[in-house]
Amino acid sequence: MKAPVSWIKEYVDLPAEVTTEALTDRLTALGLKLEAIETTGEGISGPLVVGQVLTMEPEPQKNGKTINWCTVDVGDANGTGEPQGIVCGAHNFKPGDKVVVVLPGGVLPGGFEISARKTYGHLSAGMICSARELGLGEDHEGIIVLPADAPAPGTDAREALGLGEEVIEFEINPDRAYALSLRGIAREAALGFGVPFTDPAQRDVPPANEDGYPVRIADPEGCPVFVARTITGFDPAAPTPAFIVDRLKAVGVRSISLAVDITNYVMFELGQPIHAYDRAKLQGPIVVRRAESGEKLTTLDDVVRELSPEDLLITDDSGPIGLAGVMGGASTEISATTTDLVIEAANFEPTSIFRTERRHKLPSEASKRFERGVDPLLPSLAADRVVELLVEYGGGTVDEGVTVAGGFPTPRTITIPVDLPARISGIDIDAATTVANLEAIGARVTVEGDALTATVPTFRPDLNDPYDLVEEVVRIVGYTEVPSVLPRRATGRGLTRAQRLRRRIGRTLAGAGLVEVVSFPFVGEQDFEALGLPADDIRRRTVGLANPLSAEAPAYTTTVLPGLLQAAARNLGRGQDGVALFETATVAFPTDQAAPIYGVDRRPSDEELEKLLEAIPTQPLHLGVVLAGERERAGWWGEGRQAGWADALEVVRGLSAELGVTLEVANATLMPWHPGRCAVVRVDGEELGHAGELHPNVCKAYGLPARSAAIEIDLDVLMSRTREVVPGPVFSTLPVAKEDVALLVDDTITVAAVEAALREGAGDLLESLRLFDVYAGEQLGAGKKSLAFALRFRAPDRTLTAEETAAARDAAVAKAVELTGAVQR
Template sequence: MKAPLSWIKEYVDLPAELGIEEITDRLTALGLKLEAIETSGAGIEGPLVVGQVLTQEPEPQKNGKVINWCTVDVGDANGTGEPQGIVCGAHNFKPGDKVVVILPGGVLPGNFQISARKTYGHMSAGMICSARELGLGEEADGIIVLPADAPAPGTDAREALGLGEEVIEFEINPDRAYALSMRGIARDAALGFDVPFHDPAQRDVPLANAEGYPVRIDDEAGCDYFVARTVTGFDPTAPTPEFIKKRLEQVGVRSISLGVDVTNYVMFELGHPIHAYDKAKLAGPIVVRRAHEGEKLTTLDDTVRELDPEDLVVCDDTGPIGMGGVMGGASTEISKTTTDVLIEVAHWDPRSMFRTGRRHKLTSEAGKRNERGVDPLLPPIAADRVVELLVEHGGGVAEPGVTEVGPGASLETRKPPTTITIPISLPTRIIGIELDDETVVKSLELIGARVKVEDGTLTATVPTYRPDLNDPYDLVEEVARIVGYDKVPSVLPRRATGGGLTRAQQLRRRIGRALAGAGLVEVVDFPFVGEADFDRLGLSADDVLRRTVKLANPLNSEEPGYATTLLPGLLKVAARNISRGQDGVSLFETATVAFPVDQAAPIYGVDRRPSAEEMEKLLAAIPRQPLHLAVVLAGERTRGGWWGAAETASWSDAIDVVRRLGAELGVPVEVASASRAPWHPGRCAVVSIDGVEFGHAGELHPNVCKAFGLPARSAAVEIDLDHLISKVPATAAGPVFSTMPVAKEDVALTVSVDVTVAAVEAALREGAGELLETVRLFDVYEGDQVGEGKKSLAFALRFRAPDRTLKAEETAAAREAAVAKAAELTGAVQR
């Protein structure tokens, strides 16, 4: 919201000594936040004067352009009194016109130095300026032509242009709709400095009568007040007065025609949107109703809109002629030939305005105010002000007929003003500043409330320009902002007695640290996925991971799903790092993934807490979102150097990540072979705890490495971290270990190649019995010496008794038993 300071000052007696920064500081403290201060003409230096064009000779150029060689009277401003020769490319002027000239030595915004220079075969001494060149607007259809009554040639042009005017841009919060007007801003400025406010809405208006244009409201819930006034015999060619033009430009609105400009001007002045119809184009009485199914309307922006039965429309005998409160229709728009104007100022239901605006993706200055709520008493006042300006500047006659319909039109049927009752101690309690009753009452009276205090209870009748004030705490905020947020002291609340981080929160941190400690780098990535990602992973058509929670409005239509797996994103990140020159990356990401549940979440009321069953139903409809960990090991896992060659990441590194995490958390992880995309079918492990699978690890399928542009043999992990964390014992049992001497035995066993090490190891354990302390594979051999289809596994066994030194025979017996069990269960033959 842009507001010229001079316009605000029309309605508030601000002390002359107040600087603009003091004013904006105070308004910011009151909730009207300063965004920027613009001073028109900033950046213009040197002689900027009024000039009068004496001669104008068009000269066609080789490049097809036509330039004007002009002589311009600039009075004595050039020091000689002689006409100034200037080349000008614009054509929207003629000899005799008064224009704005910057003379050599001057500077235009953007540090554009002006000097006399040779161009198009002439010595051009200065420049005739456009609004854009002066930094006054975006329009550059031509140069500025000043009105005929502009000061004499040679006069400084700054005043004529209104330069030096300060325009404040505010950021207005949606609850403070009143501040979308000079009236509202001036009002806060007045209360901020405790100076008199002159309400521009304070005016006598003619009473409603039966002679006005016929209007009927069929939907009073949507429109509770409709005022119509008529001006006839209006001159459609009358120019918009300069002050209106200038102010509209300052607030950022284009001047169109007197009729349109006046409605905009009054909207910025008072805050109420206004619509003007070409009365000659109206057919029959105006009716306000909801649109009918299938009805269409061409709006002012020349867009055909399919109306929704919820949209409020203004109709005549031809059907809808406007979307009430949001945008007018093209068929009744005022034009260059309009002589009779019908003014509409109506009070609309904010919710309907909001919905219609959203439905048709329409944002307009009118809609913005109507959907946030405007002062319901303004319609007759705003209408009268428009009539006044139209008659004053466009001639014509104000018709005596005054239409006022709807419950808002009379005191008896009008919605009574809002009253709010609070304990007078509430502001003190909530703000945390000791406030006496007088301060509270005064603050509320400053915003225009009528206040009554009785037995510690305060009742405020809220002024109509503040439809945002409805709740007790709304009054607290008003008191707080007037007393000043800067007065709120800094007091820590009493010490809370929380139990610290939960176990799961601690474990998540621990997992992150363990992974980082193992040389893995954490990344954060977006959770959006698409079919192409799943294809690249090589997932089958019916893979459960393809069933995503779908976004209705994804940023990228290729990625409409919420991740069911972190791998596509992480693989892309790995490839990005490799392409940026890393020889290898070891990455991890922890994030939730989502699986749809296909249930609708209810929408409950907000007047009470939902019951336990209702909560259960609500929570059951939210997609299941387990926390996943994904790891990618691509390229070099260890670097090469003086110690030897680099090692490339492999399937075993991936599985080791999971095993180590298990060890870190005290959870034994079981590893078994599996076949699951996107992993290499022969190099994929499923990991489980107590027989419950919680993820996979291993080498990626070669096609996946290719598809993502990753080095061959890249490896990956994806596990359900919530499951792992849930299996972490609450307390770890202290270990019992023997300090007796250890007895070491090695065994070499030949087994079929398809027998897993885990199976042989399990058999050895089972056979060796309790004396076995550890068993560890230390060599694998396949080749001629063991024969086709066989492999040799060498295990180191360590035996120890809790209470004695083991005798050689005991160790040997345990070893034999282990080998025998391995033979029995896995067909192992001792070498």
């Protein structure tokens, strides 16, 4: 919202010492954020004067262009008093017109210096200026022609052009709709400096009667009140007064015609959008209603719009003639022949206007105000202001008929303890200050005992509860007055067990070289197809979103892998040689219980609350890991290595070791993992998740390197089995006994199964067990592999003898033979 300082000062008597910077600082403190301060005509220096055209001789050129060789009276501004010779390419003026002339030595916006120069065979000493050349607008088709009563030739043109005006641009928050007007900004200025405010809307208006233009409201919720006034005998050729043109230009609106300019002027002045109809084009009474299926409307921008049944319309007997609160229709548009006008000033429901504007992608100055909430008492006042200006500058007669359809709302009241602002803010605010500040914003206040009741002004729809009143009092006193008080020590007991465990998990994974990512938890069918999930897979049963961010991802995910795989592919595609990513996030599995919908007028009963809780989806916390590309870098030390399924299992094992959990690993077949390189991980017999190499089709679908690996496990299950304190390692001074064994097994036997058998057979003397070699070859036979393990034995109280070590080794091998059918090599 742009506001010329002179326009603000018309309604508020600011102290002489208040500068524009001081004004903007105070208004910013009150909630109107400063965007910029502009000065009209900034960048213009040197002689800029009023000139009067004495002669103009058209001279056709060889290039097909016709220029005018003009002599212009510039008074004594050129130092000689003689007419100035100037070449001009525009044709919208004639001898006798007063124009704006920049003389040699002047500088125009953009650093464009003016000098006497020879052009088209003449010495042109200056320039006759257009609006664009002066930085006053985009019009470059013709030069500026001043009114006949403009100052005499040679006079400085800055005042005639309204240059030097300071214009403040504010960012207006949605809850401050009243500040989208000079009335609102001036009220805030008066509030900030404690000076009187002259309300431009304060006026006596004629009462409603039966003689006004007929209006019927068929949708009172969408349009609470509609005011109509009529003017006849209006002069459509009457010029717009210069001060209105200048002020509209300052707020960013170009002048169109007197009738349109005045409706725009009053909108910026009071904040009430106005629309004018050509009465001769209206057919029957005006009706405000919702659109019917199949209706269309050609709006003022000459676009034919398909209407929705949710659109609020202004109609007559011919059908729709305007989108209420957004834009009028072309069929009743004011033209150069319009002599009779019907003025509309109405109030519309904000949500309806917001949805219509978004639906038709048709933002306007009117909709910007209506969608935030316009003062419902303004229509009569604004309509009267418009007809006053139209008659004053355009002639004509105001009809005695005054139409007021609908009704005005009853103001709301809010009751608060008198000391509430002081208690909430910590500022020493007495009762008198509270009452004075609320009255300053336009509220009527009564005090009874320790309670205060404020009747909220109708132009403040944002004031709805006691704490809104507290905010109003405190912002006027000043937020800088809020004392600095050290917060009390938190009464909590620190992090919860789950929070501590999640941090341990994150540190462990980071220590293993993994980077945490956060991805959107939304999926669609294309994600499940990319993962290769069967049609009956439980992960395809999702919780749908009522308002998804994207139609392609309308559901909450049941697996964290889609987002992780996309992040991995994106990083690899941007030049990373390898990625190791992890994410901890909740997934959601729907229940069979439909969620009931209760009203908000009361708290649900215990039975109703139980039904609500039953309908909440199951939301376990999952950990996902993706390893793709280079896992170990190549260098002078040797060759690098690509990530694979073994790395995924090692991440799971490292995590379990950190959390003091013993894992059970077995073969599994589950998409999106490779059927031969997928492991199911269990804890105490309960499934924890899966880890292994991704299916080739999945790698291809996401653009990942072949043999990329992934993990997805249920952290809730893992953390429920985690020890709070994991015992540290035990060190012994006694020597370790080393034994290596090689076992020949079928290639269908997993390493985990052989390892478990060896541990069981070795007994308590076994300190560690490690697979150090896997071999398969023709000499072993088809379907066979050799597994070599390093066994380390140690007793806590003695040095083991060779016989004890051998016995433990043999017992381990015997158990492996028994359980897996192994043969010792």
